[in-house]
Amino acid sequence: xxxxxxxxxxxxxxxxxxSPDAAAAQVVRSAPVGDHADIAAVLDFAAGCDVVTFDxxxxxxxxxxxxxxxxxxxxxxxxxxxxxxxxxxxRTRLTQLGIPCPRWVAATEMDEALAFGELVGWPLMAxxxxxxxxxxGVEIAFGPEELTPWLERGLVLLExxxxxxxxxxxxxxxxxxxxxxxxxxVETVQTDGIxxxxxxxxxxxxxxxxARATEAGLRIAGELGVTGVLAVEMFDLDxxxxxxxxxxMRPHNSGHWSMDGAITGQFEQHLRAVLDLPLGSPLxxxxxxxxxxxxxxxxxxxxxxxxxxLARDPELKVHLYGKxxxxxxxxxxxxxxxxxxxxxxxxxxxAADYIQGVIRE
Amino acid sequence: xxxxxxxxxxxxxxxxxxSPDAAAAQVVRSAPVGDHADIAAVLDFAAGCDVVTFDxxxxxxxxxxxxxxxxxxxxxxxxxxxxxxxxxxxRTRLTQLGIPCPRWVAATEMDEALAFGELVGWPLMAxxxxxxxxxxGVEIAFGPEELTPWLERGLVLLExxxxxxxxxxxxxxxxxxxxxxxxxxVETVQTDGIxxxxxxxxxxxxxxxxARATEAGLRIAGELGVTGVLAVEMFDLDxxxxxxxxxxMRPHNSGHWSMDGAITGQFEQHLRAVLDLPLGSPLxxxxxxxxxxxxxxxxxxxxxxxxxxLARDPELKVHLYGKxxxxxxxxxxxxxxxxxxxxxxxxxxxAADYIQGVIRE
Numbered sequence: 089x090x091x092x093x094x095x096x097x098x099x100x101x102x103x104x105x106x107s108p109d110a111a112a113a114q115v116v117r118s119a120p121v122g123d124h125a126d127i128a129a130v131l132d133f134a135a136g137c138d139v140v141t142f143d144x145x146x147x148x149x150x151x152x153x154x155x156x157x158x159x160x161x162x163x164x165x166x167x168x169x170x171x172x173x174x175x176x177x178x179r180t181r182l183t184q185l186g187i188p189c190p191r192w193v194a195a196t197e198m199d200e201a202l203a204f205g206e207l208v209g210w211p212l213m214a215x216x217x218x219x220x221x222x223x224x225g226v227e228i229a230f231g232p233e234e235l236t237p238w239l240e241r242g243l244v245l246l247e248x249x250x251x252x253x254x255x256x257x258x259x260x261x262x263x264x265x266x267x268x269x270x271x272x273x274v275e276t277v278q279t280d281g282i283x284x285x286x287x288x289x290x291x292x293x294x295x296x297x298x299a300r301a302t303e304a305g306l307r308i309a310g311e312l313g314v315t316g317v318l319a320v321e322m323f324d325l326d327x328x329x330x331x332x333x334x335x336x337m338r339p340h341n342s343g344h345w346s347m348d349g350a351i352t353g354q355f356e357q358h359l360r361a362v363l364d365l366p367l368g369s370p371l372x373x374x375x376x377x378x379x380x381x382x383x384x385x386x387x388x389x390x391x392x393x394x395x396x397x398l399a400r401d402p403e404l405k406v407h408l409y410g411k412x413x414x415x416x417x418x419x420x421x422x423x424x425x426x427x428x429x430x431x432x433x434x435x436x437x438x439a440a441d442y443i444q445g446v447i448r449e
Numbered sequence: 450x451x452x453x454x455x456x457x458x459x460x461x462x463x464x465x466x467x468s469p470d471a472a473a474a475q476v477v478r479s480a481p482v483g484d485h486a487d488i489a490a491v492l493d494f495a496a497g498c499d500v501v502t503f504d505x506x507x508x509x510x511x512x513x514x515x516x517x518x519x520x521x522x523x524x525x526x527x528x529x530x531x532x533x534x535x536x537x538x539x540r541t542r543l544t545q546l547g548i549p550c551p552r553w554v555a556a557t558e559m560d561e562a563l564a565f566g567e568l569v570g571w572p573l574m575a576x577x578x579x580x581x582x583x584x585x586g587v588e589i590a591f592g593p594e595e596l597t598p599w600l601e602r603g604l605v606l607l608e609x610x611x612x613x614x615x616x617x618x619x620x621x622x623x624x625x626x627x628x629x630x631x632x633x634x635v636e637t638v639q640t641d642g643i644x645x646x647x648x649x650x651x652x653x654x655x656x657x658x659x660a661r662a663t664e665a666g667l668r669i670a671g672e673l674g675v676t677g678v679l680a681v682e683m684f685d686l687d688x689x690x691x692x693x694x695x696x697x698m699r700p701h702n703s704g705h706w707s708m709d710g711a712i713t714g715q716f717e718q719h720l721r722a723v724l725d726l727p728l729g730s731p732l733x734x735x736x737x738x739x740x741x742x743x744x745x746x747x748x749x750x751x752x753x754x755x756x757x758x759l760a761r762d763p764e765l766k767v768h769l770y771g772k773x774x775x776x777x778x779x780x781x782x783x784x785x786x787x788x789x790x791x792x793x794x795x796x797x798x799x800a801a802d803y804i805q806g807v808i809r810e
Contacts, residue, residue, distance in 0.1 A: 089457075096766075113478070115455075347457075352763070368765075
């Protein structure tokens, strides 16, 4: 999704692709195939780049270290990226900074887990410090026995299960020069641990809450030395207070609405930020934009459903990722902007559901 | 400029590039090098495509005929494209349709030219029937002697020099199924025969004139069997009447504003039209959008000027084409949207002038 903005900005992209038919390889001229965990392949790739960035957080530390040693300009830096890679490092740092978090402990022994359960009450959230995404590596533990396999694997992050009203996300970009720009706070709707819908801005949000949430995001970006797009996922506890759930240091699902709904979309802004170009305006283009994710269904062929939704609603912006369809996989999204929230939600979700095949008219 | 929309629509592009470093070749994965006048090269290229379209009108008729004979799906068809390639064919057909045109004659002999000059008065416009663009192939003839070299070359299109208030353009898309969608009528500002600025919609345009101009554009698209984007350049004679100046059957400079200023930009719409996908909404996203062309100046290196304009105005959308800088060549454009026309014109033109190097602050 950086390909379009890069072409318009006059920036030449290259991508280290996992396979010749990877989604990004289909739309980027220079797309050598290589494994992001293969130090030699990554170094060889980076040798041709002015700046190197990532589209996920799972690049191993030793690969990042080798890139730094070779003089590659990594953005974000490994020192910042670790807080998106390692949830224990993230909780430790945010707590030091006084950013509101759920109560948490990093446990290696059952005694620690039991003491934490005593303190915050069961059930608990159990999270793998590294490697999770879209609900993977995260589980609700209803009692101590469910933590046994986690503790056998090593360190586990335990968090209190917070009672929240809804989920919010603060999305912003931060550049090496220290310039920052934040989009409006959005509401994210999760289904089975996967983000299915985003509403920008978060409907009816208290302006003071929005300001404090944005301030927290900007402070995190500054203190952690983030470059590029930072997504701060939050729980809105009661309309007044929030706690931070997760961090992502890259364009994020919660910012896809901005591709059509803001003056500067997140992929353009990410490029501007990692290249240390001046950032663009994050102002919305319309009062409300709704994004709905298109998940893969049972039907591998999308074309006729795609035609149908384009014909039904000429204002829809449908984004397809060129990925093979697999049930539940994010294969695209739709954005629609306007003023009537209920109408926009119906239209975006109808299109996503129709392409996915869960509805037939 | 189709690359971004194609990536988002999930459409795979290939381009027959004039050279390995051609602008389009930099952003399209499949970009074999070949000459658009080389029948074998074009046939070989087209064999891998579902639909073939053009980014200029100068593909020779024999190449188009060979493509049709080989079964390639050309959009627009050669039968339609001829009206954008051949100005005499265009004037003949529009006159048959009753579309307002300047008075004209296709002359091969000085007698015809003299009689026409007698009828409409000197000076006249002399136009080469084929091959012109951006003011090339067009000249004002102040007296018969200036027509001698034109007549020696063969057929010349002579037109009355019309006295107009301003220039307008109707931009629309038309699909093989017959669906059509027109953007608002825009004002185009020309400097030395080159479009330098576009204002969308045309400020203060009489709604009746806008409706009749749009209706003429839609009628031309339908009657000529145009597919893809059609630009109809017009002279606004007196705020009430118009005559058609030129046709272009492709995304056109007068539609660049739509890339940021409309729900569906012209490059996305062109792809949707030539692929016979349902067309997107051409509605503006803002009350006014101003586009200013960036022309090449004396400075081959644009980077510092580019950084400056991005920093000065975060709402600017700067599009660079990846072309080598040559004085006067269109190398990019900027769009800016809002409500205050004078402010938007100042900001767009400042950015274009600054990158071009004609102003230094």
